[in-house]
Amino acid sequence: MTNVFDDPRITAVGLLYEVHAGLSARFAAQLDEQGLSVVEFEVLTRLARSPGNQLRMTDLAAQTSLSTSGVTRVVDRMERDGLLTRRACPSDRRSSFAVVTAAGMQRLDETLPGHLRIIEQWFTGQLDPEALAALLDGLRRVRDAVHPYATAGSTDAAPEQEIAAADGAGRP
Amino acid sequence: MTNVFDDPRITAVGLLYEVHAGLSARFAAQLDEQGLSVVEFEVLTRLARSPGNQLRMTDLAAQTSLSTSGVTRVVDRMERDGLLTRRACPSDRRSSFAVVTAAGMQRLDETLPGHLRIIEQWFTGQLDPEALAALLDGLRRVRDAVHPYATAGSTDAAPEQEIAAADGAGRP
């Protein structure tokens, strides 16, 4: 058994994937307590951080891991649950906005502190500041290489969006 | 707009997720050319690195991101495609092994070099050795915290499994 699988490259990827999976599981568990899925939380977050707490469906898709049809359905569910509303775009009758409702904002407010706590507890708090900086620096460089445009649904746009990077994609 | 979303913790997670998504997309694209999905590749890999190129269904589930029912179905598909076979376990008639066929090994051989090249190109090769070491070290520490048991399907076992960590889970 000539173990090709001990290759450090494989190990590196495995590490990355395990961290991702581990954190995702923690997030999912906490969000679940608040009645949110990971995607719903992401949608809520991206809308809440946009001007007017709203985004066109397409822009929302570009900012998430979803296709436009995927967005249609999440928004369906979240509208049904009262977290979001659709609003017609006055200047382009093809477009519509997804807007966070008061209930949606409240849900997000209830969820965020716990979410941050979990990140702190399982990720950022695990390393001393300088090790964390090194980790993030490495990640950033890799990210700049693979680029975020690889996200499904977006054609080629979205030049810089670090899940929390503000570029105000709303153009009504 | 008091931007809670610029919080460095959120940014850190965003970075991690973007890297994961970016790499995953590259992997998926390359594997797709070889007619494999990401899970199929993972299954193939885990089997190929196990003694006898085989693993019991349950152990396979524990080593992947799948539940046991998920494993049943992937193995169904891969068996249909001739990459795998089921073999009865002689000592426990409830169990069965998933075994990589010659065709499966060949497919893996055709796929691995390209896969490694992609890792090199978009991940490990993006950083000088010492930055990479720092990145991996950070990841390892976080991984040790979130622990791999968080992977769906495994109850609590799998003490150390770095996607490439050999602990030979086959116990026939």
Added chain:
DNA sequence: GCCCAACGACTGCCTCAGCAACTATAGCCA
């Protein structure tokens, strides 16, 4: 002003994966 290609959202159909229920076997204990 008219036409046509491009675009935004939505829907039908499909695949994938999880949970829970079910079957068959194993191993324990009286």
Added chain:
DNA sequence: TGGCTATAGTTGCTGAGGCAGTCGTTGGGC
């Protein structure tokens, strides 16, 4: 030995999400 519980694998049902096709709208070229 006979029963009882735990375990391995499979299957029915369900929800999520992607692709491709549809419909209405837009905007540029003429």
